Amino acid sequence: MSTVLAVLILVTALYSSEIVNVQLSDGEILKGKLRLPENQKHPSRLVIFIHGTGPSTYLDRRKIGGVDFNYYDLFGEEFNRRGIGFFSYNKRGVAISDKPPLYYEIDREKFKKAVPSIETEDLSMAIEFLRKDPRLKKAKIILLGWSEGTIIASMLAGIKENRITALLLAGYAHENMADIIKWQFSGESSMVNLNKAFDKDGDRKISSAEYIGKDRAAAAMRTRGLKNAKFEQLDIDKDSFISAKDFGKILEPRYKLLSEKIEQNDGEWIWKNYFRVSTNWLGEHFQLEANKTRLLREKKPIFVFHGTDDASTDIYGVYRLSKSFAERGKTNLRTYVFKGHNHDLNFLSWAVRKKMPEGIRMIFDVSERMIN
Structure with missing residues (x-):
């Protein structure tokens, strides 16, 4: 049903990469970047990164403190160095640009479809075509979801046909998005x-x-x-x-104003004054089942990575999840809490200062251990 069109191939000593286009059910194209270890014809694992909130590309290029970097290339190179494939993608309506500071351009009408149900469908199709790649036929697929991506990843894992092997959840979102915003x-x-x-x-x-x-x-x-x-x-x-x-x-006044704008369906105010999301996104998220109950049905391995200094998602959600699993006698959850780590597990110290934080290193270590 879907095809892979490789339009660019880059080769380094550690990995090869290619830009691929996935035709979606409505005729739109999901563009992604597939990075594979150069020394392996058939990698045993493929990690798919599931984005957090807002516009994102398969690179997420940024320039901070005079350092120009591509967020997902850093992840891809490290996973490949450890013998693991890596895939990232553009969200609907988002394309790569050379214009700073965000290095993307956005079609807001198309981006209105970047909601959980459609993103889940799109990524299920991406998983389908990746499995058809001869190099990946035997690869086990691991989802690395970050922030909102921890919600989308758990939705994808719940679809039997996706055959997901394990979940890596960073900046874990325990509650429904309405409750997360209320907590914030x-x-x-x-x-x-x-x-x-x-x-x-x-x-x-x-x-x-x-x-x-x-x-x-x-x-x-x-x-x-x-x-x-x-x-x-x-x-x-x-x-x-x-x-x-x-x-x-x-x-309180700010929260009241935001709530009023959501109730009024004032997408322009929300985009300019709150976050780059659509009212469609908010409305659908507010109706979703939270991870706190959805994950309890999962039998596959789940690994959660969270920082004590995370001001975006409540660390106590991690503790509550662990308690819920223990009360039910479930043993497929492992949680890692990192002192002094923020919502992105101190990613910038890696990108800017070239020092990989403990939390991010643990994501790679856990993924690598699953190979052996």
């Missing part, structure tokens, strides 16, 4: 970053003495992050501490 505005998300700078005694709140601390992290957050706000301005409930309750009150 609850004050809990804000305190993840604030406590890292100020909370010296580990009680998950900030005293006046901690707030006026002289160390570099506290000074930077106070001056640059909080614009030199006085302690009394942030202690909304006047209990002598800055806590999630205070920031929940501070963010």
Whole structure:
């Protein structure tokens, strides 16, 4: 039903890559990049990266701190070095561009179809044509989902015909997207970053003495992050501490406004003032089953990678998932929590400073162990 059209082949000492086009059910094309280890004719594993929220390409090129890099090439090269194939793709309506800072161009009408149900269908077709590649006929397929991609990956794994071997879930999303957004505005998300700078005694709140601390992290957050706000301005409930309750009150008007714009179907405001997503995306996500119950039906191996400093998805979701699996006597879940790692597991220290963080290294190590 689908065909692979290789239009570009690049060869290095470690891997070969090709750009492929997958014809989708409605005639659109999913363009992706397939990277295979150069020294293996038939790799035993293929990792497919499932994107997080917003527009993305098979490269996700960025330039930060004078360093120009392609996000997915870094992953592809390391997986290939370990004998594992790697595939990434453009989301619907998104194409690669040479224009900074995001290096993509977007057809917003087509991007409106970048919703969970359609992305799941598109990626199922991608899996189908990858399996038809003679080099990959015997390859076991592993999904690496990040953030929203942890939701899409679990949906794909639930489709029997996809024959997914294992799930690697980073920046794990435990709840429904409506609940995730609510948590992000609850004050809990804000305190993840604030406590890292100020909370010296580990009680998950900030005293006046901690707030006026002289160390570099506290000074930077106070001056640059909080614009030199006085302690009394942030202690909304006047209990002598800055806590999630205070920031929940501070963010309440913004959350109310966002909720109103979603209710009004005001896609333009959401795109410009919240996130580059469509109202279609929000509406569908709000109706989806959450990973917290969907994953309980899975029997295949699941590996979760999460940072203690993740301000996008709640780390306590990881602990709740582990508890749910244990209560049911399920043994196919393994979780890894990394101190001081953020939502992207400190990816920029790898891309910019060439130092691979522990969390990202563990993703590669786990994938490699599945080969042996």
